[in-house]
């Protein structure tokens with residue numbers, strides 16, 4: 100056995116979070132799963148909870164269960180907000196997909212900025228070219244519908260958006276809204292939320308953060324950074340399952356002036372009065388819109404509870420150690436064979452996945468999955484992403500996964 104494999108075993112033995120792995124359904128038969136940043140694993144607690152909700156609540160109590168279900172969007176939102184996002188109670192709600200929530204919040208923000216800056220032309224929405232496709236597409240669509248300009252700025256492909264590149268895009272002073280990802284989906288770079296939020300505010304714009312690769316992977320401080328708006332999904336590091344509902348955050352101070360564009364009956368002040376006209380409920384309830392996805396919401400609740408028990412501090416520490424180990428093995432084993440690190444080397448500037456660039460990344464990734472029993476994912480044109488979800492990824496998984504990769508290419 101090599102010294103590094105022994106080192107990985109020693110790191111696992113000393114890992115205070117190691118027992119959390121036992122809380123997940125893992126039946127891999129030697130397969131190494133390194134894609135928790137795309138779809139997190141199934142917690143046993145979620146399996147039991149969903150079974151109980153289906154059998155007892157839906158199966159037996161039927162419509163009478165709505166009294167347990169009706170406040171799930173805000174209750175689960177508060178759990179996510181206070182435990183994982185650094186928000187205050189009443190600022191987060193869970194429902195709809197990340198894509199739909201970007202539309203709702205960006206649209207509401209554009210109405211607000213337009214209204215509160217009468218006389219000043221703010222006709223521009225800013226994001227970076229490396230932002231996640233759905234973010235760029237939704238913003239493109241909003242701009243087309245409203246006759247606004249989408250200004251895409253180039254961010255560094257490894258380091259992600261920074262103050263210099265955003266500052267350039269903001270300089271003309273015509274920007275209504277900035278939308279950025281906290282952790283970049285391709286490179287894993289973590290943007291400085293405080294600095295970039297401050298820059299957007301200095302330029303008179305609101306900022307919408309996409310936390311899809313951040314929630315459950317890095318501690319987020321929405322209140323302290325001054326962030327206005329945020330969205331994120333729950334099927335990655337929150338382990339809530341495929342298509343689980345996403346969250347929306349609106350800073351408390353903004354809530355009275357922000358009106359999201361889908362006027363639905365679940366967002367109505369007195370929903371069961373069924374009145375003639377829409378009158379939005381105060382706070383985050385207006386963002387609920389329509390019937391909440393109950394099975395998805397209980398899965399988010401269970402996933403968030405596990406993360407809260409582990410604590411974002413210890414999870415962050417382990418994620419840094421896992422990514423450091425992966426980067427070291429990359430440097431020793433893979434860099435001499437045409438691989439390049441596409442993730443920041445400074446652990447303070449990255450999330451929980453490591454991206455490796457190679458001209459034949461697509462073929463190598465296919466072989467890894469089909470022949471080597473290692474499951475990372477490929478992102479066009481040349482990136483293999485190694486997701487290291489700290490709740491259940493072991494150091495030996497990093498070692499074994501990368502040594503199988505090394506065996507493929509040497």
Ligand SMILES: *Cc1c(COP(=O)(O)O)cnc(C)c1O
Pocket residue numbers: 196197198199231233234280284309311312332345
């Ligand atoms: C995964 C991800 C999404 C997913 O959006 P859906 O509406 O859930 O498909 C959006 N944005 C980012 C940055 C993501 O990483």
